[in-house]
Every structure is written in C-alpha cells, then in structure tokens.
Amino acid sequence: MHETFVMDSPIYKLKIHIEQNCVAKVEFNSDEPVSLPATDLGKKLQQQLNDYFRSPANSFAVPVLPQGTDFQARVWLALTDIPPGKVLTYGELAEKLGSSARAVGNACRRNPIPLIVPCHRIVAKSGIGGFAGDTDGRLIDIKLRLLEHEGFGLKLG
DNA sequence: TGTTTTGGGGCTG
DNA sequence: CAGCCCCAAAACA
Numbered sequence: 001m002h003e004t005f006v007m008d009s010p011i012y013k014l015k016i017h018i019e020q021n022c023v024a025k026v027e028f029n030s031d032e033p034v035s036l037p038a039t040d041l042g043k044k045l046q047q048q049l050n051d052y053f054r055s056p057a058n059s060f061a062v063p064v065l066p067q068g069t070d071f072q073a074r075v076w077l078a079l080t081d082i083p084p085g086k087v088l089t090y091g092e093l094a095e096k097l098g099s100s101a102r103a104v105g106n107a108c109r110r111n112p113i114p115l116i117v118p119c120h121r122i123v124a125k126s127g128i129g130g131f132a133g134d135t136d137g138r139l140i141d142i143k144l145r146l147l148e149h150e151g152f153g154l155k156l157g
Numbered sequence: 158t159g160t161t162t163t164g165g166g167g168c169t170g
Numbered sequence: 171c172a173g174c175c176c177c178a179a180a181a182c183a
Contacts, residue, residue: 071165090179094164101179103164109178110166122178130178140178 005037006030007046010053011145014115018042022065025112028132028142045116056084056150060116067112071099075107082121084150089125109133120146 003018015030016023021041037043041062051058068076074097082088090101090108097104108119114132120143123129131143 069166094179100162100164102162102177103166103179105178106165106176107178119178124179126180128178133178135178 001039003037003039003042005035005042005046006032007037007049008034009049011149012142014049016042016045018045019065022063023113023116024065024067026114026116028114028139052084053149059084062116064113064117068107068110071103072107072110075104076111076113076117076119079108079111079117079119079121082118084118084121087121087123087147087152090122090129091125093122105129115146121150123147 001019001021004015006013006015008014012028013030013034015027015032016037017025017027018039018041021039023041023045037046045060045062048058048060048062052060064076066073075093078093078097090104094101094104104122108122109130110133111117111119114120120131128140128143129135130140132139134140
C-alpha cells in the first residue's frame, strides 16, 4: 500500500508519503496542489498535524517505516523521545547514545521524516544546526518557525 | 578566528 | 578488508 498526499500548514506545504501502512517520508518542497489522504493512517496523520499546528503540545503517534542503518534508527528513535518545547544539542543526544555530536548530526541529516520525527529539536551548541538535509535557506527558516511555534524565540541562529 | 578531533556512512579497489 | 572522502559538531589554542 502506497499513497502520497499534500496538505497545507501554517508553516509550509507538506507532502506526506505512506508505505506499508507506515509514514515513510515527509517533504516541504511540494509545489503540487493540495490533495486529500485516502487511507486511515493518512487521515489520522493529517488530523494530528492539524492538531500540532493548532497547539504544539499535540505530538505525533503514527507508525513510521523502518529505515536506515542501526545507528540511524537509534538516533531517530531517540528524537521521538524529545517532547515539544524541549531542545537538545547534537552533543547532548550523542552523550545519551554513547556516540559523538558529528555522528548524531550525520544521522539527523538523513532523517527521512522531519517534523514527525522531530529532528528540528536538535540544535548546535552554538547556532541552529541544519534541517531536512540543509544548513541554510528555506529549510532552516522552517526549522526556526517550528521552534518558534514550540515556544522558542527567534534568537537561535 | 583557525585547527584538530571525532564517529558514521558511502565509495572504490 | 583498507583507504579515502564527506559531514546538520565541538573542543581547543
């Protein structure tokens, strides 16, 4: 089972990919027209996203497609333990995992499901860090706006 | 402000 | 396997 839909959000247009009844990928660069989810999971996720944008305290509870190396999976799982309104540095998460900041950054950079797997809650000790594979531009702006939505000022960066 | 250390991952032979 | 390169970091001089 495979479906893709595009939804609008206060932050950006979101393109959601669903495979094997799991969320598989999220993209922010869709210029395609908005389309409606067809599956139960798609509808549920759309609802959760709307709830999140209404209030950041609403987090996500959806199955995600197993992907990546063992280490990447460990990092991505750890990300889901960070609640809205909290941020960790790459180094702090690395310490929890017995790894290094550089390696954690590598894994975050390859997170296929940004926002839902909240890699935006990881920042550099000095600076904003990257988002969705980029280190500047539009995607960093989205990261800043997500963090702002979750209660942080625009001082990061 | 450099420079070095660092660990995961991809690529090549 | 080794060797080499790339990185969303951080420590250090």
